Amino acid sequence: MNRFEFLRPTTIAEAVAAGARPGAAYHAAGTNLLDLMKGGVMRPGTLVDVGRLPGLDRIEHAADGGVRIGALVRNADLAHDPGFAARFPAVAEALLSGASAQLRNAATVGGNLLQRTRCGYFYDLASACNKRTPGAGCDARGGENRLHAVLGWSEACIATHPSDFCVPLAALDAVVEIIGRDGAREVPLADFHRLPGEAPERETVLAPGDLVVAVRLPAEAAGFAAHARYLKVRERTSYAFAVVSAAAALRLEDGRIAAARIALGGVALKPWRARAAEAALVGRAPAEAACREAAALALADAAPSGDNAFKIELARRIVARALLLAAAGTPGRLPALPASPFAALPGAQAHV
Amino acid sequence: MSDPIPGIAAPAHLRQGSSIGQPLTRRDGPLKVTGQARYAADNHPPGMLFAVLATSGIARGRVLGLDVAAAKAHPGVVEVMTPANRPPLAGDPDAKDSPFMFRLDALQNDAVRYPQQPIAVVIAETLEAATEGAALLAPRYAAEPPRVGLDGAAAFVPAAVGVGSPASFAQGEVEAGLAAAPRRMEAVYETPAQYHNAMEPHAIVAAWDGERLTLDTPSQGMAMAQARFAALFGIRPEDIHIRSPFLGGGFGSKGLANGPQVLGILAARLVGRPVKLVLRREQMYGPVGHRAPTRQTIRMGADAAGGFTAIASHTLTATSSFDDFIEAAADVAHTLYATPALHTSHEAVRLDTGTPMFMRAPGEAPGSIALESAVDEMAFACGMDPLAFRLRNYAEVEPASGKPFSSKALRECYAEGAARFGWAGRPLQPRQMRDEAGLLVGWGMGTATFPAMMMAGHARATLRADGSGLVETGAHDMGQGAWTALAQVAADGMGLPLDRLEFRSGTSDLPDAGIAGGSAHMATVSSAIHGAGGAVIDRLAALATGDERSPLFGAGNAGVVAREGRLHRRDDEARSESYAAILSRAGLAGLEAMGQGAADPAAQKAFAMHAHGAVFVEVKVDPDFGQIRATRVVGAFAAGRVINPRMVRSQYYGGMTWGVSFALHEHAVTDRRSGRIMNADLAEYHLPVNADVPSLEAILVAEQDPHVNPLGIKGVGEIAITGTAGAVANAVWHATGVRVRRFPIGLEALIGA
Structure with a gap:
């Protein structure tokens, strides 16, 4: 690891x-960044520790039903906040x-948004990666890419964004609050x-210095609380990134x-909002046919980027199932295996 | 080194007279959960420097240049070791004198023969400085196209497979048997490259004192490592002191001396200070072994009643470009099912990978998942229940050798496992069962088998003047519980309660306990320990029965019994005398004797020796997504005498979990162009987590074996992988109706997309 400067500012400015x-x-919990630094994938000269900035660790429930989540709120604290889980299950x-x-006990909301892809070629310094070294090429293209993107990819990059959290946030019109050199936006x-x-290599709209300070979910998002699910297919029962999620x-x-x-998650370099599919559902009964049609629309533009054509059909099925699960109603309590196809297993043991 | 394990408090439930058979908890457990167990990399001798490997970014070619100046200019970097300045070795790391000796990469030249091969070592005052120094080397290469995958090179017939076994075996008329069979199957099964991934990375702390060398390094075979290092460095084995009290898992990858260990010792010699070298996780995917991929073609024929007419199994596997380790996958058919005709054969290709190595049930594990899948396919072709089919083809003698088994309680395993699992009533046809949530449910089974081997090992027992005992042996605890179970044997061997027995182990200055491999350590070392204790007691008994002042005088013909620190007349147990009193009267400060554990050649010649088991698995599969979960695993195993049922059960749990992993999770993703492994970390190289195996049950089936060794012990470390992996695959088929023959089973194979 290279030597770097470590700063711990006390104000956002x-x-x-x-x-x-x-x-x-920026460094908050470091659950992703420090691994990348140890591997030489990221080599920042200065780490700006924002983990102790005041006022960013609050969950503020608005009177209208919306919520403002400070960027330093821990993933686990947010998930277990009763008011939050009830409104945004x-x-x-x-x-x-x-x-x-x-x-989850360490990772922050802001860090979750900014986590880097898990593409193996991004992590392997001996492989070419345009994300790591712009212009170097993409060894994932033509390589071992059965888990790579099927939507929104380019010849320059076929990686996916690994976040689960961002997927329902995208669906529910979440807003990211940013403070930068030119103020707040x-x-x-x-x-x-x-x-x-x-x-x-440009992964977000953030400019140098831009700091994510909060994520807001609007009141309308809480209007979906009775019929909202997340479904995640993975290659082991827990502690794995999504093959595809919805x-x-x-x-x-x-x-x-x-x-x-x-x-959808796991299909593109960003959480993939499927607006055409949403529109097609309005006015329909939430039955299997409508859900399948919507799922087909959600993947209408999908194309394999390698040995991953199966992910397109898998994604259709996951969208359809997620819609049917949502239609059936949000369960009274989160399943022991959250988002798992095995969630409904009677007596499922919570080893997640 | 003093005993790192505190004395054993005798548990309240201890059965009088015997510690063997007691389910004691790990003696080293408190040390481990409180962080006091000192693993190799925890040792920081004064003046120690940190060494970090620079490893190759290509699979094949030469290193043209390294920016040594940049690395040396980095603050804290002390030295950079390359082929140009590496201290000389007395022995050639490319020499190979035996099947247990493998060629090592110790900077002997600029050649690159696999990805992650060490190409330099940076030594610095801190780990961070050494790491950065290694990054600054920016190697330049002359790369050659790598040979990747089982189709990446021409196949050859190896001179031997496994450890010196013939590459092929034939008996009976296989082609005729197949041709005449009314039921036939032929299928190709593929298993991937896998890496050991012990939780503790390979590590060494090396300190030279003149021509004497002290090493803290995890080792499954300290005496063999001593010999190899001695030959490489031109010093005497007894001048090398290895301390390996605990291993954070080995699984075969710490069995033999490896290149990074040699580089750590060389680095210490180069800088004249103690050096610590620890592999990064991705560096464990190259120089310290792996399980090679296999492609197994299995053909079977059966008669109308479901009896085999022939079995043919051919394995194509891979080894490195520069050494031979051939996964003997086909040979598992030698021991399992009765057949009048059997043909097994192996071929291999040379790839630009590190040399494969022993890895948990080498040969048996990949062989078993293919064979048990094939047996399942054959049973279905015959319209028979898979258990009934296996019983129909039960081997009363070992099929390949014709020898009787020294013991074989496999029928009992089948019966007890099936009963516990609830196998009866399983529908023959697949895709018949669903749970209330609509998930597909399938049941599969497999037969487990593993040879009951004996290595050679030694132990020393000392009876002290106060009547307490000391037992010493350079054995290895990889986490399996040897510290505890061997102490139980030691106590019984000397007729002492556990709290009167001191057990020392885990260092190379103790008697050579042989290698902890082949699931043979418990059997081997227990034999040595028990023998040593018995030899001491023999001498003590001779003293007592020959001394007219002893109440045991003249009991020579009747004999004496050692129990709880006293000798009793066998024909009159009221007459007894304490060990301390006998020694005291004889004016002795102590008595000492050696014991040895080794294979009995006569018994080996007469009998086939194997442990057996039967594993039953339930899986659930999402019908749309193909995601799989093994919801119940029940294994029944017969492995001779059980020294500590808690540890044995734990070994079975670990093995069955490994079997689930083999079938559903583990594989190295190798880039088809570069030969590099793209998932060399524990986030992406999937091993099962707790949620993957919600219910595990291990049944210890009683078995007495008078032939394997004096205590009747068979190993339990590896057997549970076998059987389980195939049972999972068979359960997936039974759930879905889709027979997946490429492992691990990926969800894309099940969704028909």
């Missing part, structure tokens, strides 16, 4: 000034389906991450879908 320096990186389910209990989470295009949320009126929210 100080943090932003320090974070704007060339080669600076799919978000809580997604949080608890990610990583391990130990990581807001960006919809669905627009926060960039698709790779020709510049996969968040589905419905607002039902008189047995018909008044509004639908759908986003």
